[in-house]
Amino acid sequence: xxxxxxxxxxxxxxxxxxxxxxxxxxxxxxxxxxxxxxxxxxxxxxxxxxxxxxxxxxxxxxxxxxxxxxxxxxxxxxxxxxxxxxxxxxxxxxxxxxxxxxxxxxxxxxxxxxxxxxxxxxxxxxxxxxxxxxxxxxxxxxxxxxxxxxxxxxxxxxxxxxxxxxxxxxxxxxxxxxxxxxxxxxxxxxxxxxxxxxxxxxxxxxxxxxxxxxxxxxxxxxxxxxxxxxxxxxxxxxxxxxxxxxxxxxxxxxxxxxxxxxxxxxxxxxxxxxxxxxxxxxxxxxxxxxxxxxxxxxxxxxxxxxxxxxxxxxxxxxxxxxxxxxxxxxxxxxxxxxxxxxxxxxxxxxxxxxxxxxxxxxxxxxxxxxxxxxxxxxxxxxxxxxxxxxxxxxxxxxxxxxxxxxxxxxxx
Ligand SMILES: Cc1cc2nc3c(=O)[nH]c(=O)nc-3n(C[C@H](O)[C@H](O)[C@H](O)COP(=O)(O)OP(=O)(O)OC[C@H]3O[C@@H](n4cnc5c(N)ncnc54)[C@H](O)[C@@H]3O)c2cc1C
Numbered sequence: 001x002x003x004x005x006x007x008x009x010x011x012x013x014x015x016x017x018x019x020x021x022x023x024x025x026x027x028x029x030x031x032x033x034x035x036x037x038x039x040x041x042x043x044x045x046x047x048x049x050x051x052x053x054x055x056x057x058x059x060x061x062x063x064x065x066x067x068x069x070x071x072x073x074x075x076x077x078x079x080x081x082x083x084x085x086x087x088x089x090x091x092x093x094x095x096x097x098x099x100x101x102x103x104x105x106x107x108x109x110x111x112x113x114x115x116x117x118x119x120x121x122x123x124x125x126x127x128x129x130x131x132x133x134x135x136x137x138x139x140x141x142x143x144x145x146x147x148x149x150x151x152x153x154x155x156x157x158x159x160x161x162x163x164x165x166x167x168x169x170x171x172x173x174x175x176x177x178x179x180x181x182x183x184x185x186x187x188x189x190x191x192x193x194x195x196x197x198x199x200x201x202x203x204x205x206x207x208x209x210x211x212x213x214x215x216x217x218x219x220x221x222x223x224x225x226x227x228x229x230x231x232x233x234x235x236x237x238x239x240x241x242x243x244x245x246x247x248x249x250x251x252x253x254x255x256x257x258x259x260x261x262x263x264x265x266x267x268x269x270x271x272x273x274x275x276x277x278x279x280x281x282x283x284x285x286x287x288x289x290x291x292x293x294x295x296x297x298x299x300x301x302x303x304x305x306x307x308x309x310x311x312x313x314x315x316x317x318x319x320x321x322x323x324x325x326x327x328x329x330x331x332x333x334x335x336x337x338x339x340x341x342x343x344x345x346x347x348x349x350x351x352x353x354x355x356x357x358x359x360x361x362x363x364x365x366x367x368x369x370x371x372x373x374x375x376x377x378x379x380x381x382x383x384x385x386x387x388x389x390x391x392x393x394x395x396x397x398x399x400x401x402x403x404x405x406x407x408x409x410x411x412x
Pocket of ligand 1 (some may be wrong): 010011012013014016034035036037040041042043046047049052055135136138154167169170175176200347348378379380381389390391393394398
């Protein structure tokens with residue numbers, strides 16, 4: 001076996017997985033990892049509200065790729081080589097059991113992200129990966145055709161290597177993206193994904209914490225549409241439906257400076273006309289009941305009161321007094337309520353970056369650059385991002401493992 005020297009830039013999920021895969025596949029390889037901050041695996045530690053949503057119980061690559069607004073097409077082949085089943089087995093082989101929640105998200109049975117952090121750091125130690133913290137990579141230079149790289153560290157030292165992995169995560173144009181750019185790569189501009197919406201609207205006031213099981217949300221002007229649980233927050237709206245919409249629309253919503261009209265169907269996909277007919281039936285069946293007190297839908301009572309008030313129903317009005325016009329207005333509030341979004345906030349549970357190294361410039365069999373031989377990429381530094389549910393870590397494990405295996409082999 002050859003004895004390549006491999007440098008890993010970034011001590012996050014992707015960097016660790018790559019370093020371990022490389023060092024385990026080729027014990028002769030010298031694997032050096034540099035982490036800019038004092039903390040290794042910082043995002044793993046805070047992830048999933050401190051529980052770490054490691055992956056998702058979705059084992060069919062064709063289904064899995066549908067959870068990636070960016071990168072799905074490229075990940076299809078990669079997932080046929082390393083998918084959630086492999087992640088589960090990898091952790092199990094190291095004594096870490098994962099469990100599946102009802103919605104498919106997978107967590108360590110300890111419900112503690114420290115279990116994952118410890119497993120990764122222990123595995124890196126056993127594989128003799130040399131880890132250095134508080135020491136980042138500042139600059140990189142190619143030393144000529146096929147002869148490796150000269151890497152300048154933030155402490156001024158220069159180290160050479162045969163293979164270089166950039167696994168610096170998402171975020172601003174600094175860090176790994178600047179290194180990739182310098183080595184000839186194109187960068188898709190980074191913008192946030194997985195954010196919540198700022199909405200200042202009387203209908204939502206003081207209802208923070210209230211959730212609706214299945215809401216349909218859309219931005220007609222941008223042709224965006226999603227469905228799922230929706231949570232009313234102190235500042236507007238959050239929950240899976242909103243986060244998914246923000247992920248699929250990450251670039252388009254940035255294009256309108258996060259100011260747009262959101263249409264909400266509080267009954268999922270139920271058409272406006274059906275809702276209107278159901279309201280008419282409620283009017284016939286309960287003519288003497290007060291509208292505010294007789295809610296024909298499975299909507300939280302307090303919210304129903306807000307919606308009928310917004311439609312223009314008087315507080316004491318009884319059903320028989322509701323005109324067809326008013327009925328249509330209530331139906332509109334329920335099935336096609338419009339809300340003015342004034343901005344975004346980051347989701348505290350999980351947020352990722354849309355954008356990064358252009359995917360067409362990377363060979364997804366090995367994660368090697370097509371532009372600069374010897375250079376590899378893994379994780380969120382690539383223009384890959386998933387919706388919430390463990391998909392972002394899965395992309396980091398898959399691309400990290402593929403890169404690690406590839407860097408271990410061949411002649412250096
Ligand atoms: C609060 C939060 C919770 C999340 N929860 C989940 C979850 O439960 N499940 C899920 O699937 N996803 C989750 N995510 C997303 C997930 O954390 C990321 O997609 C994932 O961490 C990406 O891994 P990475 O290794 O590519 O990047 P990172 O984890 O960001 O690691 C990159 C590392 O590189 C270092 N670095 C940067 N520049 C340099 C440099 N020049 N030199 C050396 N080092 C450098 C950084 O300091 C960092 O440690 C969450 C994200 C956040 C912010």
